[in-house]
Amino acid sequence: MDRIADWPLPLDIPLPLPADSVLLQALLVLLFLWHILFVNLMVGGSLLTVVFQILGRRRPDFETLARSIAGTVTVNKSLAVVMGVGPLLAVNVYYTVYFYTANALTGEAWIGLVPLVTLAFLLTYVHKYAWDRLASAPALHLSIGIAGAALFLVIPLVFLTNINLMLFPGRWLEVDGYLSALLLPNVWPRYFHFLAASVAITALFLLFFFLRAGCPIESRLQTLDRAALRRLFYGIALGATGLQLAFGPLVLVTLPSQGMSWYLIGVITIGVTLALVAMHLMWREIVSPRPSAMPRAVAVFTLITLTAFAMGYGRHVYRESAIDEHRDLVAAHGREVRWEIAAAHWRDATGQTLVKVPLGQRIYESTCAACHAVDRVVVGPPLTEIAGLYRDDPAGIVTWTEAPYRKREGFTAMPAFKLGEEKLMAVAGYMIALGSGEDPGSGEDPGPGEDPGSDTDPGAAGEAAAEDRG
């Protein structure tokens, strides 16, 4: 559905936001990053656990590492879940109708998360605690780990599909259940980007985890030493960061283009640059490691953290501009519906019908008619003349009215009226129609953006509140 006018318009909720919108957005971005860090460690950790366990069949050191990593997964998954409450709440409050719609359209998968997550957690615990007891049945033990890791791969996909669906109001009518939402553009590139990030972040985390002073792992390894661990985890982190760079452009080109801007591209470029510097440092650590591991590890960690901030912020910038236009339409639709309801109550109570005067006519009559009549000069030129000048260019009237200048001999100057795009476009359309001798009421679709025209304005209270959500 290309025409935005055809998009489904849910009703907004005419309540003021509970906090300043900038604060809410900042919270959303920061809490989300904090949450996704632990999700990354949970997903990356469970993946590396099973991969290392498989490698451990040939090289026992990897089994030792796998066992240690499994110990971190259960902790990180608990943190991921608890830290998920914050962004969930923030997204709920700030993107209410978008989040609601995405949830409603993929409800079965949402509910399915509960048993899936429960099962995944149980499997990870069994895998971790039954390591010795299942030593005689290694295939069974490994299968439990693989099943847990596989579930951990599915769970973020459900969330991601859902959040992605918020960005596609134009496709909502086509979505029929979770599986069809999975086929929307952007889902898969974004998912693989996320998986690569999970592995990269986890590898960096494990670098710190195993190289920290006093880590007992070294005494338990047979052939691997600290230097080898360092190369190993930098190698994984470097490869996975490279994969992210490869998926990044795919993520961008599969997004609806109305959210793109040079500002966003600037933010992403900063993120990519930081990541490239981090990759360079990782590479240096692999080919010519410094005697002391920590300074460079801290530098890499800082760069990657800043990259994550840039990307997390960029993602938010994108989302804001992608749904901006639709959000205005939703708010206008909400005003419209509330006006209709109030007018119906008024009719029941008084028997009177409220007449809705189109926005353009209201502005004309209240603001322009003092100087512009239809076919004679009052103070300014008549509408017949204006219609002749601007018949195919109503936006030209908007430009003029915001900044008029001296044009005609013998006329006074017209004052500027900065009433905003919506009102000025409406009055422009109205003046052109009236000046061309058309019936301005019939031709023009009053549209949802229009205000109730009566002095008795039953929608006003709700409207003021709705604008707060802007």
Ligand code: HEC
């Ligand atoms: C106080 C008197 C006054 C009011 C109020 C006024 N105008 Fe004007 N308008 C003028 C005058 C005078 C001119 C001619 C200026 C000139 O040509 O130098 C003019 C010219 C115009 C023109 C012709 C521009 C062109 O390119 O020739 C447009 C369009 C216009 N007005 C739109 C509006 C709209 C829309 C409103 C209401 C929002 C409005 N005016 C309100 C006095 C007014």
